Amino acid sequence: SGPQRIDLITKWLAMAETIRHGSHDHQLQHIGTMDTSVRAVNCRACDLPFKSENVDLFGCRSCGFFLHRSCCFMPTSLKNPAHPQHQLQLRYTPAYNDGIFSCYICGNSGKGFNYGCQACRFDAHVPCVNLPSKARSPAHQHRLQLLFRPPAMGGTSCGFCGLQIHYCCYSCSPCSFLLHP
Structure with a gap:
């Protein structure tokens, strides 16, 4: 009872610290503190760096795929005043063959997660759609x-x-x- 219960609780906690994300084939583990190898890469969603040692992130160490916690749980669609005609859909990769999009909001190119409207060929970086009004x-x-x-x-x-x-x-x-x- 005692050791089995502790084992069951340990397994439950391990499951709670693992998520399945549509952008990656493997499960992503919650990473509490970062090592220097993680600090050297950027979030695959927003392309921003992991700045501090206690940043909250999920990742797949074997693939070098890491996401901020907030980027793991972004809405799959949203309205944005930059494109009021349609809902913008979250895309894990650009919708174009070359794998690059041009952000309508800031004008810079991107290759990671983005919000877009396929019908209008509208694309925007994740941080750009979150700029305060x-x-x-x-x-x-x-x-x-x-x-x-x-x-x-x-x-x-x-x-x-x-x-x-x-x-x-x-x-x-x-x-x-x-x-x-």
């Missing part, structure tokens, strides 16, 4: 509004770095102030 910045005194394209009138350079803005930006219309996300 309003933000504050130490670079400007007013609250800023997310725009998916810079305004046609006025300057199109970033008020912080001075570089041109071609895609999404944060804006303060009364001040004609723009900022890269």
Whole structure:
């Protein structure tokens, strides 16, 4: 009873620490603390690095496939103001033969998870669809509004770095102030 019960509890805990994710053939193990080999790779979903030693992630060590916990449980579809016509579907790989997509929101290319609309050939990085619609910045005194394209009138350079803005930006219309996300 005692040892069998402990064995049963141990197996249950091990199962609770393992998930099946549609993006990978193997089960993903919960990894509590990272070793240096994991720290050297990026999340396969959002392509952001694993920055701290106590980051919450799931992975397959044998394949070198790792995901932030939050990226494991992303919605399979969502509405986004950048593409209000249709729901965006989560894709584990780009829908194109070359394996690369161009993000409509930031303009950069990507090769990992993305949200897209097949009918419209709309694609966006996971972090880009999660940009807040309003933000504050130490670079400007007013609250800023997310725009998916810079305004046609006025300057199109970033008020912080001075570089041109071609895609999404944060804006303060009364001040004609723009900022890269």
